[in-house]
Amino acid sequence: MSKKVLVLPGDGIGPEIVEQAVRVLDAVNASFDLGIEHESALVGGSAYDETGSPLPETTLDKAKAADSILLGAVGGPKWDGLDMSVRPEKGLLGLRSNLELFANLRPAILYPQLADASSLKPEIVAGLDILIVRELTGGIYFGQPRGIRTLENGEREGFNTYVYSESEIRRIAHSAFEAARQRGKRVCSIDKSNVLEVTVLWKEVMEEVAKEYPDVELSHMLVDNAAMQLVRAPKQFDVMVTGNMFGDILSDAAAMLTGSIGMLPSASLNSKGQGMYEPCHGSAPDIAGKGIANPLATILSVAMMLRYSLNAKDAADAIEAAVSNVLDQGLRTADIASEGSETVSTSQMGDAVLAAL
Amino acid sequence: MSKKVLVLPGDGIGPEIVEQAVRVLDAVNASFDLGIEHESALVGGSAYDETGSPLPETTLDKAKAADSILLGAVGGPKWDGLDMSVRPEKGLLGLRSNLELFANLRPAILYPQLADASSLKPEIVAGLDILIVRELTGGIYFGQPRGIRTLENGEREGFNTYVYSESEIRRIAHSAFEAARQRGKRVCSIDKSNVLEVTVLWKEVMEEVAKEYPDVELSHMLVDNAAMQLVRAPKQFDVMVTGNMFGDILSDAAAMLTGSIGMLPSASLNSKGQGMYEPCHGSAPDIAGKGIANPLATILSVAMMLRYSLNAKDAADAIEAAVSNVLDQGLRTADIASEGSETVSTSQMGDAVLAAL
Ligand SMILES: CC(C)[C@H](C(=O)O)[C@@H](O)C(=O)O
Ligand SMILES: CC(C)[C@H](C(=O)O)[C@@H](O)C(=O)O
Numbered sequence: 001m002s003k004k005v006l007v008l009p010g011d012g013i014g015p016e017i018v019e020q021a022v023r024v025l026d027a028v029n030a031s032f033d034l035g036i037e038h039e040s041a042l043v044g045g046s047a048y049d050e051t052g053s054p055l056p057e058t059t060l061d062k063a064k065a066a067d068s069i070l071l072g073a074v075g076g077p078k079w080d081g082l083d084m085s086v087r088p089e090k091g092l093l094g095l096r097s098n099l100e101l102f103a104n105l106r107p108a109i110l111y112p113q114l115a116d117a118s119s120l121k122p123e124i125v126a127g128l129d130i131l132i133v134r135e136l137t138g139g140i141y142f143g144q145p146r147g148i149r150t151l152e153n154g155e156r157e158g159f160n161t162y163v164y165s166e167s168e169i170r171r172i173a174h175s176a177f178e179a180a181r182q183r184g185k186r187v188c189s190i191d192k193s194n195v196l197e198v199t200v201l202w203k204e205v206m207e208e209v210a211k212e213y214p215d216v217e218l219s220h221m222l223v224d225n226a227a228m229q230l231v232r233a234p235k236q237f238d239v240m241v242t243g244n245m246f247g248d249i250l251s252d253a254a255a256m257l258t259g260s261i262g263m264l265p266s267a268s269l270n271s272k273g274q275g276m277y278e279p280c281h282g283s284a285p286d287i288a289g290k291g292i293a294n295p296l297a298t299i300l301s302v303a304m305m306l307r308y309s310l311n312a313k314d315a316a317d318a319i320e321a322a323v324s325n326v327l328d329q330g331l332r333t334a335d336i337a338s339e340g341s342e343t344v345s346t347s348q349m350g351d352a353v354l355a356a357l
Numbered sequence: 358m359s360k361k362v363l364v365l366p367g368d369g370i371g372p373e374i375v376e377q378a379v380r381v382l383d384a385v386n387a388s389f390d391l392g393i394e395h396e397s398a399l400v401g402g403s404a405y406d407e408t409g410s411p412l413p414e415t416t417l418d419k420a421k422a423a424d425s426i427l428l429g430a431v432g433g434p435k436w437d438g439l440d441m442s443v444r445p446e447k448g449l450l451g452l453r454s455n456l457e458l459f460a461n462l463r464p465a466i467l468y469p470q471l472a473d474a475s476s477l478k479p480e481i482v483a484g485l486d487i488l489i490v491r492e493l494t495g496g497i498y499f500g501q502p503r504g505i506r507t508l509e510n511g512e513r514e515g516f517n518t519y520v521y522s523e524s525e526i527r528r529i530a531h532s533a534f535e536a537a538r539q540r541g542k543r544v545c546s547i548d549k550s551n552v553l554e555v556t557v558l559w560k561e562v563m564e565e566v567a568k569e570y571p572d573v574e575l576s577h578m579l580v581d582n583a584a585m586q587l588v589r590a591p592k593q594f595d596v597m598v599t600g601n602m603f604g605d606i607l608s609d610a611a612a613m614l615t616g617s618i619g620m621l622p623s624a625s626l627n628s629k630g631q632g633m634y635e636p637c638h639g640s641a642p643d644i645a646g647k648g649i650a651n652p653l654a655t656i657l658s659v660a661m662m663l664r665y666s667l668n669a670k671d672a673a674d675a676i677e678a679a680v681s682n683v684l685d686q687g688l689r690t691a692d693i694a695s696e697g698s699e700t701v702s703t704s705q706m707g708d709a710v711l712a713a714l
Pocket of ligand 2: 446
């Protein structure tokens with residue numbers, strides 16, 4: 001039975017890095033005989049330019065029919081002036097919500113070969129390995145009512161709604177506890193329960209679900225403290241679980257602790273085992289088209305996809321080993337270059353991973 | 358004409374650190390002949406314990422009548438089980454909102470003497486001097502509707518409202534631009550305008566107000582990117598302005614970049630020039646009563662108070678110079694101790710500042 005992968009290059013550096021990742025996918029597909037078929041579709045700004053929509057119906061249909069999705073990145077200043085309803089980001093948010101990809105897994109791992117790249121002292125980040133589990137289809141990103149209205153006194157007011165139901169919290173709690181079981185068996189749930197009622201409920205449901213995982217330890221931390229602790233002593237964390245908005249902020253901070261966000265993949269999963277895989281970094285329009293972007297986060301996203309959605313653990317291991325191997329060889333794209341390393345282009349990095357496979 | 362200062366020691370280490378700060382206030386009051394009178398009142402958990410309310414009416418009345426307020430800190434695990442309406446934090450939030458202390462100024466400054474304390478590499482943080490201007494009486498902290506309700510299907514749902522009117526945004530924008538004029542003349546406004554409508558309005562009003570400050574440069578950054586940039590290259594910022602929730606998170610992250618949050622004061626101002634001054638750190642219940650807490654952030658809060666609310670710039674300068682002097686002497690409380698420094702207690706640190714004055 002063949003597996004279908006939908007490839008969505010997107011905007012900015014998306015097409016360049018996805019090209020290399022697809023070469024890697026093709027290689028393991030052949031050598032491990034995985035029976036994967038893939039096709040491409042438009043999403044984001046490039047989809048808007050062609051069709052007037054950042055998420056054309058054909059793309060959504062193909063996404064629903066796929067076993068998994070490989071995404072590059074979306075967005076760029078070119079589309080900044082557009083109405084929010086058709087901005088590139090809406091393509092991404094539409095995929096997340098239509099496919100109910102509620103569980104976003106964002107590992108922040110420091111590769112020993114890249115320890116120097118961090119802005120933090122080596123002893124603070126050496127061996128860093130955190131997993132941020134972010135709720136991705138609820139919270140203030142999707143809450144209603146929302147908008148900008150005119151008040152009686154004539155001035156305008158902007159408003160959004162931060163909302164979570166018990167069942168939404170429960171399912172992301174399960175994702176976090178399951179993930180922790182495969183790792184350090186500790187979950188830290190992040191809230192602002194001293195101010196926000198919605199996170200009081202969040203905390204309560206976390207406690208409730210924790211009872212089903214007696215082997216996993218649950219702790220709680222306020223979001224402001226979590227931001228501090230990530231800077232102060234990030235290695236205290238194993239799995240952090242939080243809502244959509246806090247997760248957006250904290251996962252980016254955590255990724256940046258490594259100094260090599262160009263290395264970090266992510267997965268967004270639904271309850272049917274479908275997943276969308278993408279690098280943690282954005283579309284980097286400033287370097288798009290120059291052939292210097294780092295394709296490794298996207299290549300590692302392929303590995304994550306093979307592991308979580310396509311049941312091909314060996315192929316995933318092989319890709320991860322190949323990436324480690326090229327780092328050992330001293331090959332670096334510009335974003336992670338350091339003294340003594342050899343700076344290579346996007347496609348040269350792809351070549352090197354293929355050679356190491 | 359005498360100036361009235363209300364002293365609110367609060368909970369945890371609050372009383373200990375405020376005690377030292379009041380000694381310093383008394384000293385400059387005498388030597389600079391400032392005519393300051395002060396009295397104390399209860400707030401937070403200790404107020405709840407005595408009166409059943411975290412913000413007793415007598416405290417609020419005294420606060421309204423005061424020229425400025427010196428606060429220690431509120432909260433602690435002792436009160437964690439209380440209903441949100443009477444938790445210690447409500448005392449703090451009640452003061453902010455009743456006095457309309459909408460402009461929260463949180464400097465993140467790295468003292469050269471404490472450069473080692475940071476978890477970041479010295480070259481990343483040396484000379485760091487950012488000012489975070491956080492809106493403090495609006496946004497999701499105070500937005501209505503809010504609460505936890507039961508849905509028709511029987512499950513519960515928690516909800517909060519993130520809301521800002523144009524006038525609320527406009528006044529905090531003015532605070533940020535005015536502050537930038539006294540500093541590096543650059544304001545970076547933080548939003549999530551690619552997802553949240555309320556921050557689309559925020560960004561628009563920032564642009565509008567910027568026209569009145571042609572000498573100040575305005576830029577915009579998404580909150581997730583801001584969290585990354587603070588970790589990657591914090592010195593790129595001069596003044597950052599943002600809403601209540603993002604400000605809570607980013608100001609704590611920025612403070613922690615210095616590694617010495619025990620050194621950072623803050624001011625919360627209203628449009629009448631009244632201000633509440635407090636350390637950036639919390640009530641640290643784990644070390645309360647041990648006499649080891651760092652009183653310098655509270656002492657520096659007194660300096661900020663003299664400068665911003667009591668028109669006593671010379672006295673403020675004197676306090677800041679005295680603090681710098683004790684650091685030069687190598688005196689450190691435990692939180693900022695390092696090799697070769699002399700570890701002193703809370704009251705010894707107070708003694709040293711008084712001696713240096
Ligand atoms: C592009 C944007 C809508 C998105 C988000 O905020 O979720 C991005 O920042 C991310 O984290 O994937
Ligand atoms: C204690 C709490 C309510 C408060 C806040 O969230 O504003 C604190 O974290 C702060 O930043 O002053």
